[in-house]
Amino acid sequence: MIHEVDDALRTLLRAEVLEGAQISVVFDAPTRDWAAKVNAPTVNLYLYDIREDIRRRERGLHNEYEGAAVVARRRPPRFFKLSYLITAWTKRPEDEHRLLSSLLICLLRYEALPPERVTGTLADIGAAVPMSIALPPPEDRSFADVWSALGGELKPSLDLVVSVPVTASPTYPAGPPVRDEGLRVVFGDHTPEGRGGGGGLPVYGGGRGGGPGEKETPAAPAGRPGLSVRITETHGTDG
Known part of the structure; x- marks a missing residue:
């Protein structure tokens, strides 16, 4: 599920921002040691946080049908927020800012991952995959703390949050249908x-x-x- 979001983001950015430019898209942790080895223009999407979106949790069970009969029940999907720290790495700060601006404009066009970019189980579910860009971070977390944990220097970045549905849950067989015989x-x-x-x-x-x-x-x-x-x-x- 997470790797499918990675693939969708990589495909989206390469098609609508980079447009064939010789710029790499990676998901590595931007530590000090990693930054020292970067020798080509790079866009880094570092997944730094995964947590459930409690506001979207549903109660009860969903029915599964065969014709008009209920044959099983399962729990509704649960949504998890994947938080990406997006940074641009070039030799000049001006080029990094230009690249960040293009990334921001591209991601602001969408309130969810474009369906044509989604593959695998996410495509099979058929549900929208909402995302938000550059919103204020939660009160219990700041980007300065993220950079401190990485051991690197504070750098301009975009915060991308993707809310992805997870449908894996037990299936509970339903009992026989109730018949109305009077x-x-x-x-x-x-x-x-x-x-x-x-x-x-x-x-x-x-x-x-x-x-x-x-x-x-x-x-x-x-x-x-x-x-x-x-x-x-x-x-x-x-x-």
Whole structure:
């Protein structure tokens, strides 16, 4: 996934900024030792930070279908922010500034990686890959700290952040579909043998024997599942 973002950025910059110029695009850490070995114009995209974009995290599960039936469920994709430190390396500061200006103008044209530049699993997902350029860094991190960690001297740079979806997650098989077959009600004195109620116990609201004036309905035929209901009638007496 990360290497696919690298490839997309390299292709984009070579096609729309460098345009065949003899300028290398690398992803090395711009340490002091590395800088001492640079002997040709170079654009460096150093991936210095990877962290989840919590604001884009979704809850719940996504359904997978076969026809109209749900066959499985999986967690929604999670987005991770890849932060690149972009620097230009030439013999003259003026040339570096000119190159940085061209890079900035190119990246400002897009709010996401162009789909035609995306390949591999990112292309298969089909989701947009948002990116932002030259925004202020988070409060818990400054570019001076990055350069200090690299052991190099502070240099003009662009901060590029790419928010990439990651879909790898467990798949949970779905249960069989619920069928709408209705509810069957059977009128009788007792529940059928072998079904809830403990084999012929009276249902709620009825006694074992019929009282005066009560008329009982026949018991449900054996082997017919359903709900047993006791029906009684009470006749009033005169004066």
